[in-house]
Amino acid sequence: MIAAGAAFSWNPVTDWQALTSQSFMRNALIAGTIAAVLCSVVGSFVVLRGLTFAADALTHVGFAGASGAVLFGAPPVAGLLTLTLVAGTGIGVLQERLRGRDVVIGMILVGALGLGVLLLRLSSGYANQTYALLFGDILALSTRDVVVLGCAAALAVAGTVAIFRPLLFASLDEEVAESRGVPVRVLAVAFMLILAVAASAATQVIGALLAVALIVAPAASAQRLTHRPVRAVAIAVALGLAIVWVGLAIGYWLPYPASFFVTSMAAITYGVSRALGA
Amino acid sequence: MSASGIRTQDSVERAPPDAPAVALRQAGVRAGGRWIWRNADLTIRDGEFLVVLGPNGAGKTTLLRVLLGLVSLNAGSVRVAGEDPRSARRQVGYVPQRRAFDRDLYVRARDLVALGVDGTRFGVPLSAAERRIKREMVDEAIEAVGATAYADRAVGHLSGGEQQRLLLAEALVTRPRLLLLDEPLASLDLGGQAQASGLVASVARSRGITVVLVAHDVNPLVSVLDRVAYVAGGRITAGTPDEVITSQRLSAIYDHDVEVLRDRLGRIVVVGLDDSESHHD
Numbered sequence: 029m030i031a032a033g034a035a036f037s038w039n040p041v042t043d044w045q046a047l048t049s050q051s052f053m054r055n056a057l058i059a060g061t062i063a064a065v066l067c068s069v070v071g072s073f074v075v076l077r078g079l080t081f082a083a084d085a086l087t088h089v090g091f092a093g094a095s096g097a098v099l100f101g102a103p104p105v106a107g108l109l110t111l112t113l114v115a116g117t118g119i120g121v122l123q124e125r126l127r128g129r130d131v132v133i134g135m136i137l138v139g140a141l142g143l144g145v146l147l148l149r150l151s152s153g154y155a156n157q158t159y160a161l162l163f164g165d166i167l168a169l170s171t172r173d174v175v176v177l178g179c180a181a182a183l184a185v186a187g188t189v190a191i192f193r194p195l196l197f198a199s200l201d202e203e204v205a206e207s208r209g210v211p212v213r214v215l216a217v218a219f220m221l222i223l224a225v226a227a228s229a230a231t232q233v234i235g236a237l238l239a240v241a242l243i244v245a246p247a248a249s250a251q252r253l254t255h256r257p258v259r260a261v262a263i264a265v266a267l268g269l270a271i272v273w274v275g276l277a278i279g280y281w282l283p284y285p286a287s288f289f290v291t292s293m294a295a296i297t298y299g300v301s302r303a304l305g306a
Numbered sequence: 307m308s309a310s311g312i313r314t315q316d317s318v319e320r321a322p323p324d325a326p327a328v329a330l331r332q333a334g335v336r337a338g339g340r341w342i343w344r345n346a347d348l349t350i351r352d353g354e355f356l357v358v359l360g361p362n363g364a365g366k367t368t369l370l371r372v373l374l375g376l377v378s379l380n381a382g383s384v385r386v387a388g389e390d391p392r393s394a395r396r397q398v399g400y401v402p403q404r405r406a407f408d409r410d411l412y413v414r415a416r417d418l419v420a421l422g423v424d425g426t427r428f429g430v431p432l433s434a435a436e437r438r439i440k441r442e443m444v445d446e447a448i449e450a451v452g453a454t455a456y457a458d459r460a461v462g463h464l465s466g467g468e469q470q471r472l473l474l475a476e477a478l479v480t481r482p483r484l485l486l487l488d489e490p491l492a493s494l495d496l497g498g499q500a501q502a503s504g505l506v507a508s509v510a511r512s513r514g515i516t517v518v519l520v521a522h523d524v525n526p527l528v529s530v531l532d533r534v535a536y537v538a539g540g541r542i543t544a545g546t547p548d549e550v551i552t553s554q555r556l557s558a559i560y561d562h563d564v565e566v567l568r569d570r571l572g573r574i575v576v577v578g579l580d581d582s583e584s585h586h587d
Contacts, residue, residue: 076411076413189430191428197421200421200461201421201473203402204400204422204476205426207374207395207398207402208395208422208426209395209426210425251412255417256417
């Protein structure tokens with residue numbers, strides 16, 4: 029969707045140089061890589077815990093947060109992280125009561141989306157910002173955005189690794205995990221905080237409306253390809269990276285949004301894994 | 307981390323060996339402003355097979371949750387293997403009442419059982435030595451329940467009976483001293499019920515495990531149980547089936563005219579309760 033530095037050639041070396049020669053593209057690749065790793069790891073548990081809809085709602089809440097930040101002249105990533113973390117805590121605490129309450133999550137989702145539109149209308153630069161937040165504008169990320177994203181993602185991945193086994197236990201067999209002393213409620217809230225960071229990262233790469241694809245597609249595909257939990261996370265990360273890198277690269281050379289190519293890659297990956305897997 | 311990081315029951319400091327598996331003294335639990343049951347005295351010997359019966363909502367699952375340390379008593383005391391239930395968790399295996407796993411659950415059966423070993427542990431993965439011990443524990447538990455043939459398949463793709471065997475393996479993997487099973491026969495047909503109760507009984511006997519099994523129907527269990535406990539009308543009454551499952555005792559427990567019939571095969575039929583509380587097939 030931008031004027032490329034150099035035309036596509038079939039020489040991978042010159043293509044790589046072209047891709048990384050401009051700072052906006054370097055930032056985009058780094059942010060995409062961070063988001064792919066984080067979303068694939070976190071998404072594995074989103075799929076196991078059946079939280080796809082909650083993840084989607086969080087990305088929309090993030091849209092409202094980013095819009096609010098824009099209105100008050102703050103960086104969008106600050107509003108994005110703040111509001112998704114608050115909403116993640118809320119959903120985590122209320123999870124017992126929200127379970128199966130798709131209506132409640134759905135209302136939060138559309139409410140946040142509507143609020144975001146209002147907040148953006150109140151600020152200037154309405155159309156551009158709206159488009160960027162809803163559908164993603166990874167090429168517009170600043171170095172500061174990437175640093176904030178990287179730090180939050182590092183914390184979130186480290187947190188997931190730290191609670192990996194108890195979280196897996198609680199996700200597969202909550203009652204037995206609880207009987208063995210696993211703090212299942214604390215883990216549920218902790219995981220929603222981690223998911224909030226992942227939702228923010230995905231929103232920055234492909235926008236609030238499409239973000240859930242980056243969270244769910246790599247993990248759901250990987251779980252079709254292996255039955256071993258740790259291996260499934262590793263495959264999800266590999267697929268997530270492939271989806272983002274290929275999507276961004278195509279988006280670089282073709283005059284269409286990178287978000288479209290990333291989400292198409294995600295859908296194709298899931299379709300192929302369904303055909304190949306058990 | 308050392309290999310002793312995975313603790314089996316053998317390495318856990320044991321309570322006095324003469325302590326009974328379970329001891330409830332004048333125990334009571336309140337919920338929603340009323341007593342679910344109270345003044346309960348129940349001692350379960352080591353190695354005993356106790357079947358818990360009673361109407362829905364009488365507090366059978368609550369009894370199990372008290373023994374797991376998930377529900378606190380409002381009166382009296384409870385000891386599991388001579389300890390507070392929370393401290394005894396490592397010595398207790400639990401199979402909750404459940405519906406089947408989601409068909410979309412693409413996790414190997416073996417990995418589910420393995421969570422019984424180290425699923426409670428935070429932090430980085432196990433060392434190679436720990437992994438070897440874990441694999442041996444998992445293999446042994448899976449073999450004990452006869453699930454080796456399908457241990458590498460996805461849990462969601464197994465039948466209800468197969469899933470149940472794996473849940474039993476998950477409960478057995480830490481070599482517990484006490485096994486708590488909540489309605490394990492509920493979703494099985496008659497043949498499956500006989501098979502499952504026989505499996506639980508033989509594993510428990512060979513390992514000296516105490517069993518507390520909540521059931522709806524006593525008949526598939528008559529040949530394996532030692533005692534029954536009725537949870538009904540706010541009380542817990544325990545004894546041998548001949549002592550407890552009599553017209554007179556059940557009429558008193560339910561405060562209602564109840565008649566107990568036995569057929570030539572020793573099957574027990576309780577007449578006079580509504581369907582959900584009776585013991586006929």
